[in-house]
Amino acid sequence: MPVIELQTYIKANRAIVFDLSRSIDLHKISTQHTHEEAIAGKITGLIELHESVTWKAKHLGVYQTLTSKITAMEKPQFFEDQQEKGIFSYFIHGHFFEIQDDDTLMIDRFEYQSPLGFLGRLADKLFLEKYMTQLLQKRNAIIKEFAESGRWKEVL
Template identity: 30%
Template sequence: MKLYKIETVQHINTTIEECWDFFSSPKNLQTITPENMSFIIQDFDGKRMYPGQIITYTLKPLLGIKISWVTEITHVKDNSYFIDSQLFGPYKLWHHKHFFEPTENGVKMTDIVHYALPFGYLGRLMNRLIVQDKLKTIFGYRRNKVEELFNSKV
């Protein structure tokens, strides 16, 4: 199994509390996901993030094909980090760590995603041709949306 890694860092002009409040609420996932992916939360208990929480959603990541995705929040430390892992979905493995660190000017947010695709060689080829660029586009959209929401305030 070939394991891939994406790491992004973004500085957010807000307090750790405001940052945590936004990112630890699963309902805000839709806000930071590109609209053309048709991201819809199907099942979520409405509670603030906690270990063991299950979130199910549908999205259309490629060619308008609707897929289901189920993630579990596996670890949470308030105002510091949370980790989600795919239980069911398009990846053979998806493990996403979200870190939040107070700084002099706000918050340093770091995302680290480890992922693997199914289908061996075909999966590696799909990553090279489609998946890695799609993920870069999604994280780029997220970066821009976070800039708009937090860093464009005067």
């Protein structure tokens, strides 16, 4: 099973970065290229512990729906979301926020298992792990941009 770990240094207050990472509205902005929209559950604002959101998006040329739920949260240092329904056999996405000087180190740990056994593992090696890494990097770049520019006030 692939595990993607990313670190993003953000020159902003940890509480702001934490909230931007939970923002349904910012998530929509960061995934405009996939036409992602929240269609059920928490569809706007900040997602909280035990809340879920169902997303509809076009990934790899196919429209898909995926429901994830916040299963753990310690404000403002950590939260975790897990797939409840969707294309993956499972995923767990840990979001960690560490203070460094007056800034924030945001750490993502995304663990998933593709469906279809051997074919899923082959897809991981050929393209899926790279695709997922790029999707997370793009999302983190938008969080960083909004946090550092003051645009966070538009969504929080």
